[in-house]
Amino acid sequence: MKTVSRVVAAAGLAIASLNAPVLAQDYPSKPVEFIVPWSPGGGSDTLMRIVAGNVTPYLGVEMPVINMPGVGGTVGLTEASRRDADGYTISQVHEGLLAATATGLTELAWDDFDHIALMTASPQYLVAAAxxxxxxxxxxxxYAQANPGELTIGVTLGGVPHLHAAMIAEAFDIEWRYxxxxGTGERIRALVGGNLDLAIGDISSSLQFAENGDLVFLASGATERMAQTPDVPTFMELGADLDLSITRGIxxxxGSPEEAQAAMEAALMELSQDPTFVEQINNAGADVAFRGREAYSAYLANLAETVERLAEVIAP
Structure with missing residues (x-):
């Protein structure tokens, strides 16, 4: 009996060892839904659709995008956090979630998720109506110093654009109304429509309108001039020590399965090295800034400390 038990046990271990890699290889077996917690047309939507549109050769399945905007990105992220942790739902976070948590806008936090990869970094711009x-x-x-409080600027209240706008106002000793x-797309459309004087924007949401003469880029939050806007000075050139970018990660x-996390991380790492993908991200005014699971988690932990320290500046 003992011999039979040992044989059965050994057979079970052998089957388990055979099944483990098969389970890993089985993922993904169906499309992975991508919840983008921002409105269509903004920087997050544009860049994440580039990710979704190019990842299939590396992931093996399609990645349909679902826009779920609302309350500073927290509506879509809350939905994503409640989905089954089976590897078939992903979402996108940036500094906005950390700001929303720090200012009490949501109880959801960056560490309520499994972090897969940081993908892009987008310099922000100060743009004006034409x-x-x-x-x-x-x-x-x-003009602003001669007319304090007269100008309006479109931001995400309590979010990173609000923080960036406050940092600009402080650096240049000006006042405006927030x-x-x-989302970025919504406030840029409001700017073009004549409902705002200024806004915080980016290349993906604003360049076409600038080329059409509907708005003007005043300054860039990049550390160096961007290839897409070579005539636009950086804030640093203008005498302000401001590095204003938004990073976006998956x-x-x-509690998602380890094999799903690993497979998604590997697919996104391969994607980050794809020349066509890199070109499309660059053309959208961002840089590919890949960091894997461990490095991305460490990045978010450090960033959370910084945002918490500055929370009072952007508190609603």
Whole structure:
């Protein structure tokens, strides 16, 4: 009996060892839904659709995008956090989630997810409506100082754009009135439509309107001039020590299978080295900034400490 038991046990271990890699290879066996917690047309939507549109050769399945905007990105992220942790739902986070947590907008936190990969970094721009009495940063500062509190600027209240706008105002000793919009695309459309004087934008949401003459780039939050906007000075060139970018990464609901996390990380790492993908991200005004699971988690932990320290600046 003991011999039979040993044989059965050994057979069971052998079957388990054979099944383990098969289970890993079985993922993914169906499309992976990508919840983008922002409205269509903004930087997150544009960049994440580039990810979704190019990842299939590396992941093996399609990645349909579902936009779920609302409350500073927390509506879609809350839905993502509640989905089955089976590897078939991913979402996107950036500094906005950390700001929303720090200011009490949501109880959801960055560590309520499994972090898969940091993918992109996007310098932010200060953009103005084309009908303003200024078309340079110097002109804006002169006008704003002569007319304190008159200008309106579109941001995500309590979010990173709000923080960036407050940092610009502080650096240049100016005052303006903050107007809240859910996503970048929404506030840029409001700017073009004549409902705002200024907004925090990016290449993907704003370049076409600038080329059409509907708005003007005043300054860039990049550390060096961007190839897509070579005539736009950086804030650093203008005398302000401001590095204003938004990073975007991929997460899964907490507790997702290890094999799913590893497979997604590997697919995204391969994608990050794809020349076509890199070109499309660059053309959208961002850089590929891949970090894997461990490095991305460490990045978010450090960033959370910084945002917490600055929370009072952007508290609603």
């Amino acid at each position: 009908d303003q009495p200024f078309d340079t940063m110097e002109g804006l500062v002169e 107007v809240g919009y859910e 997460v899964m609901p907490a």
